[in-house]
Amino acid sequence: MIATTLRLGMSRIGNEVRSYFRQGDSVFFTFLFPLLMLTIFSTAFSTQSFGVDDDGNSVSAAAFYLPAMLAAGLLLSGVQNLAIDIATERSDGTLKRLAGTPLPVVSYFIGKIGQVLVTGAAQALLLIVVARFVFGVDLPTTVEAWSTFAWVFILGVTTSAILGIALSRIPRTGKSATAVIIPITLVLQFISGVYLSFNDLPDWLQFVASQFPLKWLAQGMRAVFLPGTFESLEAGGDWNLSGVALVTGIWLVLGLVLCRLTFRWIRKDG
Template identity: 80%
Template sequence: MTTIAIPRLPAGRTVRLGLSRIVNEVRAYFRQGDSVFFTFLFPLVMLTIFATAFSNQSFGTDASGNEVSAAAYYLPGMLAAGLLLSGLQNLAVDIATERSDGTLKRLAGTPLPVVSYFIGKIGQVLVTGAAQAALLLLAAGLVFGVSLPTALEDWFTFAWVFLLGVTTSAVLGIALSRLPRTGKSATAVVIPITLVLQFISGVYLPFSQLPEWLQNVANAFPLKWMAQGMRAVFLPDTFESAEPGGEWNLIGVFIATSAWLVVGLVVCRLTFRWIRKDS
């Protein structure tokens, strides 16, 4: 009887190459001053500005009647914005630049699998996004005196909103990287998109104060849901009534963000190439 040898897929090698690329990607990220400022430090800068500018203003009270400071009020939005900037903005600009300057073309001539490349990019976003969130939480607690949650349930919610949000943002960033025609135009194309999303998604402006039609537009995008999930963690329950439907709706946060993750994966699968077909 003849046995047919089935070749083993080099899954272990693919993962190892991807993990090694994470280290290289993180190093390269922190060597780029503009990326560090506009993606890593930008939410902290904005939190500092809002906490200082509105330090004498009350944004509401908790169940015990204690006033909620500006820093506490804006912290959830800045955490959500950090997910968008670290994932979508960072990768969309970075990959578009690599496509334009020939980096992807050179990688196409190497044995590096596309999956390893994705592992490196998404891993870099996870590492830098986690560091950014930790920096925001430390600044909020130590510098601005924000009382952080103590319940384990709240931190569990934070963990899954963060992981789902940062992964979705990273995948959407890879998908969006196809939009800019050149690396030089990448920032001009991507940054306005992320800025508009931040303004309509309850990051800088109270979501309940936006016109209903603008709320409906924001509902169609993931940042609004990520910000809502973060508010459920860090704001008192007295703020829940200001949310659409009068509830945090964490199930809706999970469904909407997961749907965008699937959309991003499908778009990446259909459109990602090492080089453009017309190049």
């Protein structure tokens, strides 16, 4: 039974990825949007210095915004993409048709999460390649840094995918999904240190943002890609990677519980 569930889930990943790239709006607003923002910020602030590295060299806008855009990409690929996509599938009858097949719910989840892992990895690779070869950003050279990137990415993209599935229950129709979900993800990006420097925000807003995973994912990415001179600017004066793992892990568990309690192939309140 478990083997069949896994096999069906793995077989759906390819279908989900192909379906994702056929949707132009999804590709733009979740896959290419972080790259667009990185390009805009890197170009608009190309003459400004955002600090200095350990050797006293200026940190460019591209280097400063790269970790933020990587974190935003996790949120968009998981939360925004899946919440809208599943709400639309529920509204247009796709989930109802799937309910009439032998496909287990877990296999459906595996397909969706697998799609986010694949597209999220492709997006992160694209961001890093463009930052390095177009904007000349120096990348980490240590195994420790890339190991940190790997676990922050995997934990972050999985948590975002699970939360996206859970949030898909909120929109009542597929047409309203965009209007409901995008404002949530947009506000989180502004208060979590993606577009604005986190330490420049009011203390109360920093506290609010600290309750959500995006702030911690952005912090984890900064620990990988920014020089050690930036560590003192974080709340508490260090990267606090244990906090990144703890808060994101809590949201992962919470998301799994919400999925278990709320996911249905069809809405019973509509």
